[in-house]
Amino acid sequence: MAYDYDLLVIGAGSGGVRAARIAAGYGKKVAICESDKVGGTCVIRGCVPKKLFVYASQYKKMFKAAKTFGWDIDSQFNWPTLLKNKDDEINRLNGIYLKLLANAGVELIKGHGSFVDEHVVDIGGQHYTAENILIATGGTPTVPDMPGSEYVITSNEALDLAELPKSITINGGGYIAVEFAGIFNALGVKVNLVYRGEQILRGFDDEVAGFAQNSFTDAGINVMTMTEITAIKKDADSYICESNQGDIHSDVVFFATGRKANTQSLNLAQVGVQTKPNGQVVVNKEQQTNLPHIFAVGDVCNSDNLTPVAIREGHYLVNRLFNGGDQYAEYDYIPTTVFSQPEIGTCGLTEAEAKTQYKNIECFTSTFRAMKYAMSEVTEKTFMKIVVNTDTDQVLGMHVCGADGGEMIQGFGVAIKQGLTKTQLNSTIGIHPTSAEEFVTL
Numbered sequence: 001m002a003y004d005y006d007l008l009v010i011g012a013g014s015g016g017v018r019a020a021r022i023a024a025g026y027g028k029k030v031a032i033c034e035s036d037k038v039g040g041t042c043v044i045r046g047c048v049p050k051k052l053f054v055y056a057s058q059y060k061k062m063f064k065a066a067k068t069f070g071w072d073i074d075s076q077f078n079w080p081t082l083l084k085n086k087d088d089e090i091n092r093l094n095g096i097y098l099k100l101l102a103n104a105g106v107e108l109i110k111g112h113g114s115f116v117d118e119h120v121v122d123i124g125g126q127h128y129t130a131e132n133i134l135i136a137t138g139g140t141p142t143v144p145d146m147p148g149s150e151y152v153i154t155s156n157e158a159l160d161l162a163e164l165p166k167s168i169t170i171n172g173g174g175y176i177a178v179e180f181a182g183i184f185n186a187l188g189v190k191v192n193l194v195y196r197g198e199q200i201l202r203g204f205d206d207e208v209a210g211f212a213q214n215s216f217t218d219a220g221i222n223v224m225t226m227t228e229i230t231a232i233k234k235d236a237d238s239y240i241c242e243s244n245q246g247d248i249h250s251d252v253v254f255f256a257t258g259r260k261a262n263t264q265s266l267n268l269a270q271v272g273v274q275t276k277p278n279g280q281v282v283v284n285k286e287q288q289t290n291l292p293h294i295f296a297v298g299d300v301c302n303s304d305n306l307t308p309v310a311i312r313e314g315h316y317l318v319n320r321l322f323n324g325g326d327q328y329a330e331y332d333y334i335p336t337t338v339f340s341q342p343e344i345g346t347c348g349l350t351e352a353e354a355k356t357q358y359k360n361i362e363c364f365t366s367t368f369r370a371m372k373y374a375m376s377e378v379t380e381k382t383f384m385k386i387v388v389n390t391d392t393d394q395v396l397g398m399h400v401c402g403a404d405g406g407e408m409i410q411g412f413g414v415a416i417k418q419g420l421t422k423t424q425l426n427s428t429i430g431i432h433p434t435s436a437e438e439f440v441t442l
C-alpha cells in the first residue's frame, strides 16, 4: 500500500520537530501536525519563557549587589514590558522552528491529530496515511480535583498574567513550584510556597533540598511544609486556600502539582496502542509502542520530562529507522537544573540513593558565599556536595545549590558519565576565582 507519508509526527514540540526534520533530511516524506504554535511546552509555555522570567527577576538582586560595586541604580520593573518582549521572543523562536521544518522539507499540517486506524490520522477532519507514526504530544499540568479548583492557575497561565499580583500561593514542591516561587518572590510578590511533605524537592539530595528550602525562606518566601490545601474559595479581595494549617489568602492560587501525558484525545484505544494507568504511552527501548510502526518520544512516554531527553529520543529513533543508526538515548547521569533562586544543578546519585546501591560511600560538602555577592548586602550562599564510592573512588553524584549551579554541572556531568573518580577530580587544576573551583578542591 502507498502511504501519504513515510513518517507522520503528531505534535510539534522539541522531540517531534527534531524527529521530523532529521527524517526529512534522510530523504523521507514527512509531515508534522500541530494545533498550536510550533515549539511545544519548552518553547511556548515552559523552559524558554520561564528562563526569561528568571533572568528578569534576578536583576533586582544584581541591582542590590551593584551598590557595593559603585553603581547607584534607580530601577523600576515593568511587567507588561516583560510579557511583550517574552511573547516577541517566543514568536521569533516559533519562526525559526517553522523555517527549520520548511527548509528540511517537512510538511506542517495545522490541526489536532487523532488516530482513525493504525495507519490513518485525522487532522482537522482530513485523513492522512503514514507508514510510521510518531506520537510526540508532550504533557500538560494536572490539578487535583477539589472544591474551588476552577480558581487555580497552572504554569501555562502563570506566564501570561495580565497583572503582576501582590501575593501568590503556589502549591507543590517540585521543579515548577520552586522555580515560579523564586521568580515571583524576586519580583516583589509575596509568595506562599505550600508543600504537603516535610521538605520540598523530594527526590533531590536531602541536604541540597534542605539547603534550598532554607535559602528560599531567607530570600523571603513563606515556605509552608506539612500543609495540604483542601479547598479554594473566593471573596471580594482575594482567594482563600483552606488547609490543615488554616486559611491562606492571596491574589492568585497557582498549582504546580505535576504533569500528565497528552494522550486523552489521540483515540489510542481505537487502534489498541497501550498506555499506562497515568496515560503515558508504553514504549520499549526502540521508542516503539505495542504496534511496531507507531512510536512515541518525550513527555508523552518518559518520566524524565526534560527537553534534551525528548530531542535525543526523537533524533536517535529516526536515525535507527531511516539511516541505519544504532544509538539509544541513555538515561543514566542526566544532569539537570532547577532554575530556582539560588538554582540547583545536579548529576548522578543523591546520598540516599548511593547508600542503597553501594556499601561504602563518602560525601564531601562545602558551604560558602559566592564572590559576586561577597562585598554586598546579598546574603545568599552556595552549597556543594560530592558523593563518592570509596571502594572504587568513582564520583557517583555532584550537586550544587547556588549562583550558576546549572552552568557548573553541565561540564562536570560529562566527566561523571565517563566514570570520573575523586582522584581525577582533585588532580584537575581549579579556575580561580570561580565558585566551580570548589568542586575540584573538596
Ligand code: NDP
Pocket (backbone or CB within 6 Å): 144, 171, 172, 173, 174, 175, 176, 177, 179, 196, 197, 201, 202, 256, 257, 258, 259, 303, 304, 305, 306, 336, 337, 338, 339
Ligand atoms: P514535579 O513532579 O517535579 O512536582 C510536583 C509537586 O507537586 C511535588 O512536590 C508533589 O509532592 C506535589 N504534588 C503532587 N500531587 C499533589 C497533590 N495532589 N497535592 C499537593 N501536592 C501535590 O512536577 P512539576 O509539575 O513541578 O514538573 C513536572 C516535571 O517537569 C518535572 O518533574 C521535570 O521533569 C520537568 N520540569 C523540568 C524543569 C527543568 O528542567 N528546569 C522545569 C520544570 C519542569 P510530592 O513530592 O509529595 O509528591
